[in-house]
Amino acid sequence: MQTDLIQEARRQAEVCNACRYCEGYCSVFPALHAKRAFSDGDITQLANLCHNCRGCYYACQYTAPHEFALNLPQALADVRVDSWESHAWPGGLGKIFQRNGVPIALAALIGFALLFMIARAFGEEGGERYYSVVSHGLLVAIFAPAFLFPLFAIGVGLRDYWKTVGGEKVRLAHVTQAFGAAANMKNLKGGHGDGCNFEDEDRFSHARRAAHQLTMYGFLLCFAATCSGTILHYVFDIQGPHGLFSLPKLFGLPGGVLLAFGTAWMASLKLKSDPELAAQNAWSGEMAFILLLFFIAMSGLALFVAGSSAVMPTILALHLGAVLAFFLLTPYTKMAHGFYRLAALVRDAQSGR
């Protein structure tokens, strides 16, 4: 972890601890005010509790040009992104992707290329639709490790995080509390329920929360579509492509639409928001990540529309290539935030405040 980033966040946390005006905005402040001094682990935990709603920036009487120069959203975002980078396993990968859009785009390109090559080389005759482009066995051979490896890597990272923040043994109650807060994005409402300050300075709005909800639930539905397809395939021996009223489609179609809308909205909000209140030099990495998700959603929907036309194989290769890149990059991109945020919420639930 970068000590100068932690030191700056600590300096600001000490000002807040003497002030406390923002106590009601989010769970960062009650956690902060419960301490008199802040270890590196405390600061890391506070950083992962913050979701950059910016309420505490626009409300702060000490922002620059004041000499106390408070910008808590940015100070915590810097520590947060740094914590994802430094807890990423294997080490170093987080540093490459977390703040940089170009490597993410490159990874997606490599994913496309790989899928095209595979499709060319191994495309099986006789299989139906999807599997006529890429054999199912091959898909599994690529995607199973591409899915399992990141999960394992995230697990290693989280274990490391837990050590850093001094986490205790996790009990079910902590987890339910954390998931409850995450499911309705309680903190994104702002303490007063008017939402956060993001796209229009100090105006409170629910736009970011709504866009994030669409993205999250869209993503989860797409994920459910994949899972249900897999289960249908293995357990019931029903193979894709599936009919409109099959589970994979019932999950996938709305999921794709939500994800596409959510990410597009998110990107437009991000364009309007003040980059000075986000992590330094992380804009392109975050934007590329949102666009990658958008691309996955759109190409997935396109696939549905394309049916078995001549462009279908091309779209499929693009879609699967992007999905492949997305999965593999999960521990090293903004996607990691969901896992760390949940861990932070569980840790916060343990404090019993």
Added chain:
Amino acid sequence: MQTDPDIVVIGGGNAALCAAMTAAEAGARVLILETAPKPYRGGNSRHTRNFRCMHSGPHGPLVESYSEEEYFADLLKVTAGKTDEHLARLAIRTSEECLPWMIEHGVRFQPSLSGTLSLARTNAFFMGGGKSLVNAYYRTAAKLGVEVLYEAAVTHLELEGDKITRVDFTYEGQKKSLSPKAVVVASGGFQADTDWLTRAWGEPAKNFLIRGTPYNRGIVLADLLDQGVESVGDPTQCHAVAIDGRAPKFDGGIVTRLDCVPFSIVVNKDAQRFYDEGEDTWPKRYAIWGRLVAGQPDQVGYVIIDSKSLNLFMTSVFPPLKADTLEDLADMMGLPPDKLRATVDEFNAACGDDSNFHPTELDNVATTGITPAKTNWARPINEPPYYGYSLRTGVTFTYLGLKVDDHAQCSTASGPIQNLWAAGETMAGSILGQGYLAGFGMTIGTVFGRMAGREAANYAN
């Protein structure tokens, strides 16, 4: 605005915004002239955290009830009776309806902050503090069509007979004038003008720190007083507290507050104690220490505590100086080491049984045989490391102001000025002769701001 506005509101803090929104809702075209640049808009109001509110039952964030009589009795206590009962009761009674009005105009409240439980019944806390209140009001005012000029410094109001005929101000480096139908003055006190403070207080005032905005320099106040507008209050009266001596000259705000005095001894630069540090609980003594420190040489005090007291009070923005011996601490603080040692030894010898020590209540753990005595929380200073803070006088706001009637209207010796109203700090002296009640500043600003806006709009329409 192509033509002159109906109403010019001078100032951009709570009182000004309340007046502007109310007048705009009554149909007037309103222009706010705020001397500060946008990041510093909102004067002292941006440093506030709560407002004191009467209520007959649970009311928004407030629990139980707080009656007019109890509120007024609290005010009498702190002002030692130096208050205008009629105006004070008017402010108190109106405060109840202000709370829902504030919510309608965008203010959000939160439960009383950790460490301020004693105020949960009487004071409603703004979520995010005063700056978020100010932000919300600017948003609402904009929706109502109120126009705002930042960095617009009013220099003169032309009083002809019983009317203000012209408002002079500078904007973007140029002198400008407007002739609105009515004017509301809400430009605060004069505490940021060190020369004026020095004239009133004498040389010591040069060492005072100003807790809030550097923009409240009393320019409009002086201009009106020069033209014979009636004033009220004593120029030497102000709300002043003891704050961390390392605070910036202006705008240090709440975080420079020090809560450690009751658990300490406080000495002057000659390492002599000068007042009972344990006279009462800190919220009740917070304000008198501003004056006590002002009365010491160089207007500075030094708080000394030992390690057993370090965690008994809320942290402040600057960490204390720390040393393993009193002599080292004295060196770091620029105090004579031998004298500090002698003072502490004498104090420690005067401490008795402290087994009843109780940090949050008057515990009668007192010294015997020294002057000044310490009458509560007197425990010997003997467990290293030792910690020290310096104390200086921090001025919150001044009381000399414009005298208003129960319609917030200003007057001269020959009667009311037809089109001039005042609200907030600039007329608070009409109600506060001396002393201060936490949260009353915002009450005065909200009540009289709304009143001034309503009256000005009535006149202009």
